[in-house]
Structures are given as C-alpha cells and as structure tokens.
Amino acid sequence: MAEPTLVVPGAEGLATRRPVDVAVGVLIERDAAGVEGRFLLTSRPADKVYAGYWEFPGGKLEAGETVGEALRRELHEELGITIGAVQPWQQIEVDYPHARVRLHFCKVYAWQGEFEMREQQSMAWQTLPVAVVPVLPGTVPVLRWLADERGHVGPTHADSPAEVPA
Numbered sequence: 001m002a003e004p005t006l007v008v009p010g011a012e013g014l015a016t017r018r019p020v021d022v023a024v025g026v027l028i029e030r031d032a033a034g035v036e037g038r039f040l041l042t043s044r045p046a047d048k049v050y051a052g053y054w055e056f057p058g059g060k061l062e063a064g065e066t067v068g069e070a071l072r073r074e075l076h077e078e079l080g081i082t083i084g085a086v087q088p089w090q091q092i093e094v095d096y097p098h099a100r101v102r103l104h105f106c107k108v109y110a111w112q113g114e115f116e117m118r119e120q121q122s123m124a125w126q127t128l129p130v131a132v133v134p135v136l137p138g139t140v141p142v143l144r145w146l147a148d149e150r151g152h153v154g155p156t157h158a159d160s161p162a163e164v165p166a
C-alpha cells in the first residue's frame with residue numbers, strides 16, 4: 001500500500017513528480033526503564049528552503065545509499081555525531097511547491113560525540129507539545145505519531161491550529 005501523502009498548499013496538481021528520498025532521524029532520550037523522553041529538533045539553515053523552520057535532522061539519499069547510510073552520513077555532517085542503530089519507523093510522502101519528498105523517519109536511541117551545529121542551525125530537545133516555532137509541515141505528522149504512542153492529548157506544537165471541540 002502507498003504511504004500517506006501530505007499536500008502542502010501551493011503544490012496541488014504536482015503529485016506526478018518523482019519523490020526524492022530523505023532519511024530523517026528521530027533522536028530520542030530513554031530512561032533506565034526504556035521510557036521515551038525528549039526528542040531532538042533542529043532548525044533549517046539560512047540557505048535552504050523553509051529556512052528557520054524546525055524539523056528532525058536528516059537529508060537526501062545520495063546515489064547507492066541506504067536510508068541508514070544516508071542518515072549516518074547526514075547526522076555526522078550536520079551535527080558532528082556518530083549514531084548507533086537506526087530503527088526504521090514511519091514513511092510519508094510530502095508534496096511541497098519546491099519538491100516532492102519521501103521521508104523515511106527512523107528512531108535512533110544511541111549516538112556518540114559532542115553536538116556541533118556545523119551548518120549554523122540551532123538544536124532543541126523537546127517534549128510534547130513542541131514549544132519551538134515554526135514547525136516544518138512535513139514534521140507535523142511525526143509529532144502526531146509520537147503523541148499517539150505516548151497517549152498525549154491536545155495540540156502537538158505551539159503553532160498548531162486550535163483544536164476543534166468534539
């Protein structure tokens with residue numbers, strides 16, 4: 001079955017474009033009992049589309065790379081860390097006016113090294129609801145998946161539209 005597609009306003013009718021594969025890391029802290037806590041968001045660098053928007057770190061696959069290999073390379077290049085096991089988690093396609101992407105979200109619980117913002121981005125360890133704004137459209141579904149896993153009710157991020165009462 002095809003994965004869900006999110007169409008961002010302005011991208012209607014562009015769904016025939018071939019998606020670009022992107023590996024994305026959801027780095028999560030866990031306590032001794034294995035309970036998941038804070039997760040890492042980074043802001044998009046000034047020279048990229050959606051500059052300043054918050055997202056989970058990652059980037060496009062290069063030719064011949066697997067999702068895990070691309071994620072390992074991107075997080076080393078962008079954040080200076082070396083990640084441990086990569087656990088495939090969720091997949092979604094997003095149609096933006098600038099591109100159609102297939103996002104491969106992977107959970108990562110282990111990493112080594114000091115975080116260095118090598119592209120002058122910012123980082124923020126967050127819980128739900130996410131306080132940093134604005135959040136990239138393709139990041140919003142991930143916050144919902146985390147909310148469902150954690151039994152979090154209410155908005156997932158500070159700039160989400162007001163909830164419509166049932």
Ligand SMILES: Nc1nc2c([nH]c(=O)n2[C@H]2C[C@H](O)[C@@H](COP(=O)(O)OP(=O)(O)OP(=O)(O)O)O2)c(=O)[nH]1
Pocket residue numbers: 022023024048055056057058059060061094096099101103136137138139
């Ligand atoms: N890293 C990341 N990208 C996301 C998320 N959600 C989402 O829609 N995207 C989109 C934004 C971009 O169109 C695409 C990632 O491309 P990018 O331009 O950041 O990747 P890159 O570092 O390989 O970029 P470059 O080499 O082309 O400069 O995926 C997310 O949570 N994390």
